[in-house]
Amino acid sequence: MKLGLHISIAGSLMLAVERARKRNCETIQIFAGNPRNWERWDPDKNDAADFRAACTQYGISPVVVHAPYLVNLGTPDEKIYARSKATVANGLRVCDIIGSPYYVVHTGSSVSSTKRDGMLRVGAALAELVAADGSGVAILLENMAGAGSSLGVTFEELAEIIEIAGGGGRLGICFDTCHAFAGGYDLATKTGVEDTLRALDAALGMARVGLIHANDSKYALGTAHDRHAGIGEGYIGNAGFDYLLNHPLLSGKPVVLETPRQTVADDLRNISALRELKNNRLLKTNNTSGFSRNT
Numbered sequence: 001m002k003l004g005l006h007i008s009i010a011g012s013l014m015l016a017v018e019r020a021r022k023r024n025c026e027t028i029q030i031f032a033g034n035p036r037n038w039e040r041w042d043p044d045k046n047d048a049a050d051f052r053a054a055c056t057q058y059g060i061s062p063v064v065v066h067a068p069y070l071v072n073l074g075t076p077d078e079k080i081y082a083r084s085k086a087t088v089a090n091g092l093r094v095c096d097i098i099g100s101p102y103y104v105v106h107t108g109s110s111v112s113s114t115k116r117d118g119m120l121r122v123g124a125a126l127a128e129l130v131a132a133d134g135s136g137v138a139i140l141l142e143n144m145a146g147a148g149s150s151l152g153v154t155f156e157e158l159a160e161i162i163e164i165a166g167g168g169g170r171l172g173i174c175f176d177t178c179h180a181f182a183g184g185y186d187l188a189t190k191t192g193v194e195d196t197l198r199a200l201d202a203a204l205g206m207a208r209v210g211l212i213h214a215n216d217s218k219y220a221l222g223t224a225h226d227r228h229a230g231i232g233e234g235y236i237g238n239a240g241f242d243y244l245l246n247h248p249l250l251s252g253k254p255v256v257l258e259t260p261r262q263t264v265a266d267d268l269r270n271i272s273a274l275r276e277l278k279n280n281r282l283l284k285t286n287n288t289s290g291f292s293r294n295t
């Protein structure tokens, strides 16, 4: 299980590698350009080659790209729908250039339309995007916290969207712990973690889960608020992350933190907390199955 952080590429891709190393990352997530506008970003081919070589040299893998926040493949607004599709198409191209196997997209929202219509639009867009792109990069739909008309809050909804999109092997899931908790999945207790991961496996199959976003939650279970907290500093708590990180169903999955950060110290504290829980187990549980904790 590789542990890492969302890392800024401000300045250059190589600076992102420096930031990742300073924070002891084994995997990273980046934005391909500005996450808050529609501006298209084209990485320089030589910079991308240097970046790939440095990531290989320092064992940073996988590198994951997160789509801009404006992307909404569920919108009934034709203009935003077209822009969203163009942005994802470009994102897949960027992933291919910089050596990223995964492009993470928020499942989106149906806005003023019905949930079913929103899901049909997301599914149609995904099918079209994958068919038009020869890169092999996988699109990971991220589960949403559940506010307003958001789509993909439940695992069943995510499975349905993937089925609408044709169910191909290039469609997967990014499982965000804060969003799941806000969406009503209890991750703070052993039973809750067990039930949630069983439900995830039953609805989608763990092979579809490409990435975990490890974020604690500033708000209580089922409140639909998407507000991340540092590991052990929110309602999921250290015990919840202990069960999650050491659960056999998540074995080998890359984990990326998107926790609040003022300084490097915040990042270091959170990644150390994850590593500590992963390697040293906070709690004495009665799980004696003997699964490996070091994968």
Ligand SMILES: [Zn+2]
Pocket (backbone or CB within 6 Å): 066, 106, 142
């Ligand atoms: Zn996200």
Ligand SMILES: [Zn+2]
Pocket (backbone or CB within 6 Å): 176, 178, 179, 226, 227, 228
């Ligand atoms: Zn979030």
